[in-house]
Amino acid sequence: MSEPMTHEKGSVPDHVPPELVHFWDFRTGLGPCPHAQVAELHKGPRVFYSPLSHQDRSEKPVGTWVLTKAEDIRQMLQRADLFSSAQPRSHAMGxxxxxxxxxxxxxxxGLFRTPLNPLFSPARIKQLEPRLRELTVDLIEKxxxxxxxxxxxxxxEQFPVRIFLELMGLSGDDLSRFRKWADTIIHDRINRGKAMGEVKAFLVEQIALRRxxxxxxxxxSQVMAMKVGDRPFTDEEVMGTVFLLFIGGLDTVVSSLAYQFRYLAENPDDQARxxxxxxxxxxxxxxLFRAxxxxxxARIATEDTELAGVRIKKGDMVTGSTLLSTSDPTExxxxxxxxxxxxxxxxxxxxxxxHRCLGSHLARREIQIAIEEWLKRVPPFTVKPGTTFKTLGGGVIGMEALPLVWSRPA
Structure with missing residues (x-):
């Protein structure tokens, strides 16, 4: 077997056509407007190969196929038999x-997802709504x-993270420490393993207390009582589930809130509507979720296959970004x-x-309530003049800060 082609920033397998090689990294170079930056990829090949991957967990750069069309991304997400998500991130900590x-x-x-679904069902979120609104109003009034x-x-971060910590039975006093862990795991490849180890140690203590x-x-406690079929979750399965819930509750809604409020701040006509x-x-x-x-x-190809006319070999990484699927002009x-x-x-x-998002109903309702109550209580707001946005890249993109200003009625 021939050796892969070596490039300054990574390597390209020998089965990848040279014309499909394009250096791209969802971790860096996204600029202050990452959605517009990523959408530029629609001007290129339907599928291309980047010698860099945001999922890279090794010392040497690992490349990936990048899908740009919503149709192809749906196929990647739906066909778990061809594109596997079984890539333990715990490898980062050995x-x-x-x-x-x-x-x-x-x-x-499905055996694991089924007992989790009721925890975030529409009916359960409806029960939570009074608390969602209470905390929203309290934060805005301050x-x-x-x-x-x-x-x-x-x-x-105060609103969705405090809600999630309450759901998990964890103290909001440690919110800043929890957020730092999440930021490191999601955005910092170098220090990811250390942060994961610290989170695991913390969660081991919490699980032991609840035993x-x-x-x-x-x-x-609910996860600890769950069963897979007719057997209880193992200790590793409890840890893996609680770890995912913990990290998932600390970041994605924070990022979504920031981008949606930034849009409203920069578009006063829609804010007024x-x-x-x-x-x-x-x-x-x-x-706003779409935009x-x-x-x-990312997924790993389980066998040699073809997608959109491109030959993908077993073991290749394949990446699909929501930033591309929702900006697809054919969709x-x-x-x-x-x-x-x-x-x-x-x-x-x-x-x-x-693998559709388990917390989608909660995320939707949190942001709806946040916008409703904010617009009731805060006068028309804009981005603070002179602001330069810094994008945090990785599996979940975010912005470092969003300074807003408004004028109180006389």
Missing amino acids: ETWRLIPLEVDPPEH LKDRDECEFIRDFG VDPREGELV LRADPSMIPDAVEE FPVVTT FANPEVVDLTRSPNRHNTFSFGP
């Missing part, structure tokens, strides 16, 4: 346990008279335009297929 159900393929995946805020620090004193109604007619907010939030998704995921008319009344709005922001 271990082999799986994040459950994320790193489990069907049919085994900052509305200040004329400005750093949105992510003061609200964007002695189970806490009714909170997620950690939602103020004038709050009934538009649910559809508007759906369009500003934050997740990029959406004028995808670069944010249309708050867009209908239909068939997007993959919450993924597709068996």
Whole structure:
């Protein structure tokens, strides 16, 4: 077998046509407007190969196929028999346990997903709504008279993260430490393993406490009581599930809130429309989810196959980003335009297929309530003049800060 071609920034397998090689990295170089930057990839090949991957967990660069069309990304997400998600991130700390159900393929995946689904069902989220609204209002009331805020620090992380910590039965006093862990695991390849080890040690303590004193109604104790078929979760399965819930609850909604509020701050006409007619907010939030998704995921080919006319070999990494699927001009008319009344709005922001986001109902309702209550209480707001946005890349993109300003009525 011939050796792969070696490039300055990585390597390319010998079965990859040279014309399909394009250096791209979802971790770096995304600029202040990452969604527009990523959408530029639609001008190139339908499928290309980058010698770099945001999922790279090794010392040597690992390349990936990048899919740009929503149709192909759906196939990758749906066909777990061809594109596996069984890639334990615990390898970063020298271990082999799986994040459950994320790193489990069907049919085994369904055995783990089924007992988790009721925890985030529409009915369960409806029960949570009074608390969602109470915390939202409390946070806004504390900052509305200040004329400005750093949105992510003061609200964007406080609201969804505190809600999730309450669901897990964890103290909000450690929120900043938890967020630092999540940021490192998601955005910092070099220090990821160390942060994962610290999270695991913390969760081992929490699980041990609940073995002695189970806490009714909170997620950690509920996971510990779950069964796969007719047997209890093993200790590793409990850890893998609780770890995934913990990290998942600390980052994605924070990023989504930031990009959606940034859009409203930069587009006063649409902000005014939602103020004038709050009934538009649910559809508007759906369009903002489409326009500003934050997740990029990858799979490993389980056998030699072909996708969109491109030959993919067993063991190749294949990447599909929501930033590409929701900006696909063959899927959406004028995808670069944010249309708050867009209908239909068939997007993959919450993924597709068996691994569709477990917390999608909670995320939707949190952001709907956040916008409703913010617009009721805070005057028209804009981005603070002179702001330069810094993008945090990786499997979940984010922004470092979102300074907002407004003027109180005289």
